[in-house]
Amino acid sequence: MRGGEVILREDVLILKKEFKKIKNMGLIKSLRKGPTGIGYTFEALLNKKEDQESKPDFRSIELKCKYAYSKIPLSLFSCAPLKNGNYATRYILETYGYLNQEISNNEKVYYNNVFSNYTKDLGGYRFNLEVDRNKKQVVMKASKNGEVVEEVCYWDFDTLEKRLLNKLTNLAIIYAYPYYRDNAEYFKYIKMDIYKLKSFEKFLELIENDEVLIHFYIKDGITDIGTPRLSVREVKFALKLESISKLFEKIA
Numbered sequence: 001m002r003g004g005e006v007i008l009r010e011d012v013l014i015l016k017k018e019f020k021k022i023k024n025m026g027l028i029k030s031l032r033k034g035p036t037g038i039g040y041t042f043e044a045l046l047n048k049k050e051d052q053e054s055k056p057d058f059r060s061i062e063l064k065c066k067y068a069y070s071k072i073p074l075s076l077f078s079c080a081p082l083k084n085g086n087y088a089t090r091y092i093l094e095t096y097g098y099l100n101q102e103i104s105n106n107e108k109v110y111y112n113n114v115f116s117n118y119t120k121d122l123g124g125y126r127f128n129l130e131v132d133r134n135k136k137q138v139v140m141k142a143s144k145n146g147e148v149v150e151e152v153c154y155w156d157f158d159t160l161e162k163r164l165l166n167k168l169t170n171l172a173i174i175y176a177y178p179y180y181r182d183n184a185e186y187f188k189y190i191k192m193d194i195y196k197l198k199s200f201e202k203f204l205e206l207i208e209n210d211e212v213l214i215h216f217y218i219k220d221g222i223t224d225i226g227t228p229r230l231s232v233r234e235v236k237f238a239l240k241l242e243s244i245s246k247l248f249e250k251i252a
């Protein structure tokens with residue numbers, strides 16, 4: 001698509017110019033406390049409008065800001081799992097949730113990174129992904145003592161492909177160092193790499209090779225200080241950092 005290429009080239013030039021300005025600003029105070037400050041602050045400096053979950057952040061390019069030293073897999077997008085056509089997060093929490101004192105005092109959580117091959121014991125179960133090319137679904141299975149207990153949930157190829165293509169056809173990864181002064185966090189944005197997605201098929205292959213994983217953080221209950229209801233539902237596809245160049249081609 002020639003039209004798309006021309007637009008991308010223009011967007012890359014504009015983003016690079018903007019990045020240079022931000023880089024030259026040096027230390028910038030975080031505009032928001034917590035782990036989302038790094039991206040929120042950068043995007044605020046770009047004068048980005050309200051976030052739209054299904055669209056890229058800056059023109060045709062999705063932005064991902066990360067701590068320069070962080071080894072945490074790059075989160076790609078969120079996508080709710082299904083079971084018999086219905087959302088499955090509550091079912092997963094109720095069926096496979098377990099007590100974890102580090103995360104929650106007395107409420108069950110389902111906190112896990114699920115791969116195709118690698119797996120570890122979690123509350124007596126093991127979980128695996130399977131790319132089912134006949135059903136056109138990514139399926140998560142639970143097993144106990146080496147026997148598959150059930151297909152816990154699935155994601156349709158169609159939905160995943162749309163998520164990936166709508167949001168991550170073009171991607172910029174921005175690296176920053178944090179500094180802490182007077183109880184505040186500051187960022188120094190130092191480097192930006194721009195990439196183009198290879199294909200949805202590559203994405204599926206990376207799931208099969210344990211290079212793309214699904215991160216679950218599901219928690220639901222009452223906080224230990226009283227009544228407020230606390231609920232976290234995170235189901236995110238994430239890419240191992242060393243595999244970035246397998247899913248994306250570096251273009252700038």
Ligand SMILES: [Ca+2]
Pocket residue numbers: 039057062063064
């Ligand atoms: Ca983003």
